[in-house]
Amino acid sequence: MKYEAVIGLEIHSELKTNTKIFCGCATTFGAEQNTHVCPVCLGLPGVLPVVNRRVVEFAIKAGIALNCTINKFSKFDRKNYYYPDLPKNFQTSQYDLPIAEHGYVDIETEQGKKRIRITRIHMEEDAGKLVHSGTTIKDSAASNVDYNRTGVPLIEIVSEPDMSTPQEARAYMEKIKSILEYIDVSNCRMEEGNLRADLNISLRPAGTKELGTKAEMKNINSFKAVEDALTYEIERQEEILEDGGHIVQETRTWDPNRGVTLSMRTKETAQDYRYMPEPDLVPIITTDEEIEAYRKGLPELPDARQARLEEKFGLSSYDAGIITSSRDMAEYFDAVVAEGADPKLAANWMMGDLSKNLNSEGKEIKDSPVDAKRLGKMIQLIEKGTISSKIGKEVFKTMWESPDDPEKIIKDKGLVQITDTKEIEAIVDSVIAANPKPVADYKSGNKKAIGALVGQIMKQTRGKANPQLVNQLLAQKLDQ
Numbered sequence: 001m002k003y004e005a006v007i008g009l010e011i012h013s014e015l016k017t018n019t020k021i022f023c024g025c026a027t028t029f030g031a032e033q034n035t036h037v038c039p040v041c042l043g044l045p046g047v048l049p050v051v052n053r054r055v056v057e058f059a060i061k062a063g064i065a066l067n068c069t070i071n072k073f074s075k076f077d078r079k080n081y082y083y084p085d086l087p088k089n090f091q092t093s094q095y096d097l098p099i100a101e102h103g104y105v106d107i108e109t110e111q112g113k114k115r116i117r118i119t120r121i122h123m124e125e126d127a128g129k130l131v132h133s134g135t136t137i138k139d140s141a142a143s144n145v146d147y148n149r150t151g152v153p154l155i156e157i158v159s160e161p162d163m164s165t166p167q168e169a170r171a172y173m174e175k176i177k178s179i180l181e182y183i184d185v186s187n188c189r190m191e192e193g194n195l196r197a198d199l200n201i202s203l204r205p206a207g208t209k210e211l212g213t214k215a216e217m218k219n220i221n222s223f224k225a226v227e228d229a230l231t232y233e234i235e236r237q238e239e240i241l242e243d244g245g246h247i248v249q250e251t252r253t254w255d256p257n258r259g260v261t262l263s264m265r266t267k268e269t270a271q272d273y274r275y276m277p278e279p280d281l282v283p284i285i286t287t288d289e290e291i292e293a294y295r296k297g298l299p300e301l302p303d304a305r306q307a308r309l310e311e312k313f314g315l316s317s318y319d320a321g322i323i324t325s326s327r328d329m330a331e332y333f334d335a336v337v338a339e340g341a342d343p344k345l346a347a348n349w350m351m352g353d354l355s356k357n358l359n360s361e362g363k364e365i366k367d368s369p370v371d372a373k374r375l376g377k378m379i380q381l382i383e384k385g386t387i388s389s390k391i392g393k394e395v396f397k398t399m400w401e402s403p404d405d406p407e408k409i410i411k412d413k414g415l416v417q418i419t420d421t422k423e424i425e426a427i428v429d430s431v432i433a434a435n436p437k438p439v440a441d442y443k444s445g446n447k448k449a450i451g452a453l454v455g456q457i458m459k460q461t462r463g464k465a466n467p468q469l470v471n472q473l474l475a476q477k478l479d480q
């Protein structure tokens with residue numbers, strides 16, 4: 001490729017406080033329009049905001065978890081712009097003294113680990129929402145403004161333009177989501193807009209240092225859309241540059257249905273917003289003791305947890321990465337292992353049958369019908385040889401639909417593995433006698449022909465014969 005992409009993300013994450021950032025209104029999602037509002041969040045004259053201490057706590061925790069420096073003196077500023085969903089005509093945000101700065105996260109890329117620097121994290125209030133009568137603003141006769149979301153607390157996490165592919169941008173956003181979930185400061189429900197990203201992208205001739213003109217795409221709220229929108233935008237900008245054209249600095253919107261980005265407006269600069277200090281709020285002073293107390297209160301984070309699973313249990317970095325990608329999944333794994341199951345088998349079952357079933361029913365792991373205890377027990381039965389792993393699949397399926405313990409299912413269905421040599425030997429003999437063709441093939445050197453015989457034996461025993469024993473006995477008899 002002649003050009004390389006330079007990508008930076010601004011991720012907005014709604015914090016999971018019960019009340020809004022500057023008033024006592026509830027933050028609950030999906031309530032009837034304009035029922036969670038008061039004079040403060042409606043920006044009526046004469047009201048005074050008071051900062052929600054929880055918001056500061058969550059922002060500091062996010063800062064620590066994302067390896068930032070926490071600013072001990074931080075303040076709010078007004079970002080001035082006009083839009084119907086913004087009743088005050090300014091958004092209370094932070095400008096030159098954000099709560100946290102200079103952090104980083106590490107992501108996995110095809111070339112190995114890559115560090116993405118975080119410029120800053122600031123606190124701000126969310127705006128309201130326009131509810132159009134049609135599907136888009138263009139085909140609507142009218143639009144309502146819902147102010148329920150006005151004043152819901154957000155943190156904005158701004159990265160340096162350190163990413164160079166759509167895949168890296170996705171991995172970065174996944175990592176941020178995972179960390180915010182671990183520290184329990186955001187629900188990160190992307191479909192509800194809890195976590196959304198503005199993507200900045202420009203191209204420059206490969207190997208050069210100077211940044212090109214960037215385009216911004218706002219409010220992208222799925223990982224797939226992050227990848228797709230950036231992929232499209234790289235192609236679009238590449239075509240313009242190849243034809244000798246210039247990129248216009250602008251805000252574009254991603255249309256997932258058509259798979260294209262469209263121009264919305266030329267991009268504002270900081271001057272356009274006329275930032276000014278917020279006179280109604282006192283600065284936020286944080287002490288070393290507070291920061292230390294928050295640091296101590298944080299749980300084991302994904303990277304540390306992944307390293308522990310690799311070192312302690314010998315999981316591959318890939319497996320450990322998947323298991324620790326969400327806190328719920330990591331805790332489920334620990335519980336399966338605590339039950340006495342082999343860690344590698346536990347990882348295999350979680351990434352195999354468990355994930356498959358959860359995905360097909362659109363369930364989260366915390367709602368899994370098979371809990372860690374029963375899966376742990378079942379894995380131990382496989383380890384002991386009571387059932388084969390093939391029968392394990394059947395037991396797992398039954399557990400998914402019933403609350404029974406694996407032992408009971410195995411007993412009720414008569415699934416105990418046949419490990420009696422005499423019993424298997426008899427079946428092996430009869431299968432050899434009944435299948436002269438594969439036997440002859442095997443004896444004339446086609447060792448693969450043994451597969452057909454194994455298949456016959458497993459069929460006759462309904463999968464219950466111990467596979468190692470079957471293979472061993474069969475080879476013994478055929479090689480005689």
Ligand SMILES: [Zn+2]
Pocket residue numbers: 020023024025036037038039040041042151
């Ligand atoms: Zn309010």
